[in-house]
Amino acid sequence: IMDYYGKYAAVTVVMLSVFLHILHSFPDGEFLMQGCPECKLGENRFFSKPGAPIYQCTGCCFSRAYPTPMRSKKTMLVPKNITSEATCCVAKAFTKITLKDNVKIENHTDCHCSTCYYHKS
Amino acid sequence: ELFALYHRMKTINCYLLILCWKAICGNICELSNITIAVEKEECRFCISVNATWCSGYCFTRDPVYKYSPVSSVQQICTFKELVYETVKIPGCTDHAESFYSYPVATECHCESCDTDNTDCTVRGLGPNYCSFNQNQGKEVIICLLHCRILYKND
Numbered sequence: 001i002m003d004y005y006g007k008y009a010a011v012t013v014v015m016l017s018v019f020l021h022i023l024h025s026f027p028d029g030e031f032l033m034q035g036c037p038e039c040k041l042g043e044n045r046f047f048s049k050p051g052a053p054i055y056q057c058t059g060c061c062f063s064r065a066y067p068t069p070m071r072s073k074k075t076m077l078v079p080k081n082i083t084s085e086a087t088c089c090v091a092k093a094f095t096k097i098t099l100k101d102n103v104k105i106e107n108h109t110d111c112h113c114s115t116c117y118y119h120k121s
Numbered sequence: 122e123l124f125a126l127y128h129r130m131k132t133i134n135c136y137l138l139i140l141c142w143k144a145i146c147g148n149i150c151e152l153s154n155i156t157i158a159v160e161k162e163e164c165r166f167c168i169s170v171n172a173t174w175c176s177g178y179c180f181t182r183d184p185v186y187k188y189s190p191v192s193s194v195q196q197i198c199t200f201k202e203l204v205y206e207t208v209k210i211p212g213c214t215d216h217a218e219s220f221y222s223y224p225v226a227t228e229c230h231c232e233s234c235d236t237d238n239t240d241c242t243v244r245g246l247g248p249n250y251c252s253f254n255q256n257q258g259k260e261v262i263i264c265l266l267h268c269r270i271l272y273k274n275d
Contacts, residue, residue: 035149036149036178036179037180039181044185047185047186054185056182056183056184056185057182057183058180058181058182059180059182060149060178060179060180060181061178061179061181062176062177062178062198063150063176063177063178063179063197063199064174064175064176064177064198065174065175065176065197065198065199065200065226065229065239066155066157066174066245066247066248067157067172067174067223067224067248068240068245069157069158069160069245069246069247069248069250070159070160070162070252071160071246071250071252072240072245072246076240080238080239080240081224081238082199082200082203082224082238082239082240083239083240083242083245083246084197084234084239084240084241084242085242085243085244085245086197086198086234086241086242086243087243088183088195088197089181089182089183090181090183091183103186105186106186106187107185108183108185111183114243115243116181116195116197116234116241116243117195118184118194118195119181119194119195119196119197119233119234119241120233120234120236120241121194121232121233121234121235121236
């Protein structure tokens with residue numbers, strides 16, 4: 001019985017530690033999204049080079065889906081039963097960088113939740 | 122007393138496990154209760170119906186290289202499973218009652234927007250939109266079924 005008690009006490013302590021670690025790893029406000037980080041600049045490790053970091057907008061944005069209002073359906077060429085309102089984490093401002101082999105990329109400088117461009121299937 | 126403590130600790134561990142799982146999970150896209158408006162155009166009123174649909178946050182990124190392949194697709198909060206429910210709409214003078222079927226989500230996830238069945242937008246009219254002007258004829262009728270007429274034009 002003491003073995004079981006000891007085992008469960010240890011497991012409880014470990015899980016509490018994990019939870020507290022996760023809690024403290026989020027800056028203020030981010031925990032409100034319960035683990036979904038806010039939309040902000042992060043380094044793009046694939047394109048970044050030492051001394052020349054490339055930044056990319058990544059993070060979570062709000063979206064929702066609901067039945068299409070009857071009014072909207074009447075205006076559709078091909079009526080759809082469901083409407084999706086979505087925002088994605090995209091660059092608000094960026095600079096253009098040309099790499100060797102004439103490859104052009106963006107270096108994001110500011111981010112926001114706005115129109116999605118790559119969300120349709 | 123030790124047995125009681127043992128069982129209590131099992132429960133606490135269970136709750137902590139769920140808490141850790143919720144904290145670790147990256148996306149919070151889930152079902153929520155909404156109210157949708159169903160129009161009866163001939164009678165110029167709308168009824169209000171409760172349903173569950175999807176809303177929340179999904180992780181997305183803006184690709185720095187715009188010509189990369191499909192792997193940079195952005196995911197949005199949308200339905201994974203849905204069912205259709207039917208509501209009875211009351212009639213009015215010269216128009217009998219009718220039935221209307223509407224989709225209800227039963228499960229949600231972060232996924233790309235399926236243009237086959239979804240109007241993928243940034244902003245729509247909202248689920249509770251009703252075409253009929255709220256300021257004209259403000260009679261409120263309570264239906265007997267699980268619906269409520271918002272207002273009626275005379």
